[in-house]
Amino acid sequence: MSTAIVVGAGIGGVTAAVALQRCGWQVTVLERAPELGEVGAGISVWPSAVAVLEELGVKGVEKASVQSKPAGMRRPDGRWVVSAAELGVELPVMIHRAQLHDLITAEFGPAVTVRTGYEVRTVTQDADGVTVNGELHADLVVAADGIRSVVRGALYPQYKGPRYSGFSAYRGIADVELDDGGGETWGRGQLFGFARLIDGRYYWYGTANQPADAASEPTVFKSWHDPIPRLIAGSEKVLQNDIYDLTLPLVPFVQGRIVLLGDAAHAMTPNLGRGACSAIEDAGALARHLQASELSQALTAYDAERRPATTKLVKRSRGLGRLAQVENPVVCGLRDGLFALGGKVMALRARK
């Protein structure tokens, strides 16, 4: 039986393990954290990623989004710029990260072994296989070890890697009753978004321009439209993360028998809400190619499919992030005007 080591048990790593298991591989997942899990925040899962999860047999994410009220883009005083209900656009499933992680790991069968508290430091390979930390051997290593990937660093020591976006993000989960479909509110250099999770709670996030490593609080949003202050007040805990993406061009996702997947390959800013979705899609593509061809051809095909697709997303996400974080009031006015106009055009098209 073919063997694989997956480095990292984030959403990318655990989805890759399920995908490899479905291809008949024996999989060992190595995770440096003492236990499996995900941070306390929500995540958007777009239809293309939901389709991959369904294909892999992961149940529970296909539940339709509970979006029934207008959602879209507002100004800090609450005036709508554009409403998604008008546009008829498809919305993602919103789910708690821990719930998504649990639904994926629930599919682990006897072919998947998980070792937590195991940190990968070295990876070497020859024509026959890959060796991790000089002691574990496999036919394939899938590096899903996140934006600061040790494996990517070993393969491409010259690559610059993470790039600070200039803004930090706050996230929380609020257990509140709301009569609001959510969406995003764009201000001057700040953005706030919220959505109802499939478990009924609300996930919210906010961003602020600031230097890297500066601790701060989401105080500015306390004067923004209802229900934003209530969401913040209703959250037990607020997470803060500086936002980084990976330097372009991205490095090749495959070198010999080692594959990069998820943020290790293509970390992007969260503006499109597609980073984890892309990791899930990577896992689906890897399984599809492994089922269709022998190893080396499959890995070449994986890189050829996923690197261009995710490069586009890294660029689009970065561009959207820059637009959302603009501080100049004239540019913000123009930006909002253009979005409103674009919304009207899309609504007209949707009606036709």
Ligand SMILES: Cc1cc2nc3c(=O)[nH]c(=O)nc-3n(C[C@H](O)[C@H](O)[C@H](O)COP(=O)(O)OP(=O)(O)OC[C@H]3O[C@@H](n4cnc5c(N)ncnc54)[C@H](O)[C@@H]3O)c2cc1C
């Ligand atoms: C504020 C914010 C909001 C976001 N919102 C969304 C969203 O709504 N939708 C979406 O699709 N994406 C979103 N993303 C992006 C998404 O979080 C990431 O793309 C996704 O979590 C990446 O998953 P991953 O498994 O590739 O990496 P990670 O989640 O970083 O997992 C890597 C794992 O590897 C482990 N590890 C690292 N190094 C080692 C080592 N040497 N040895 C062993 N284990 C190791 C780590 O402990 C970790 O468990 C958001 C990101 C941020 C910051």
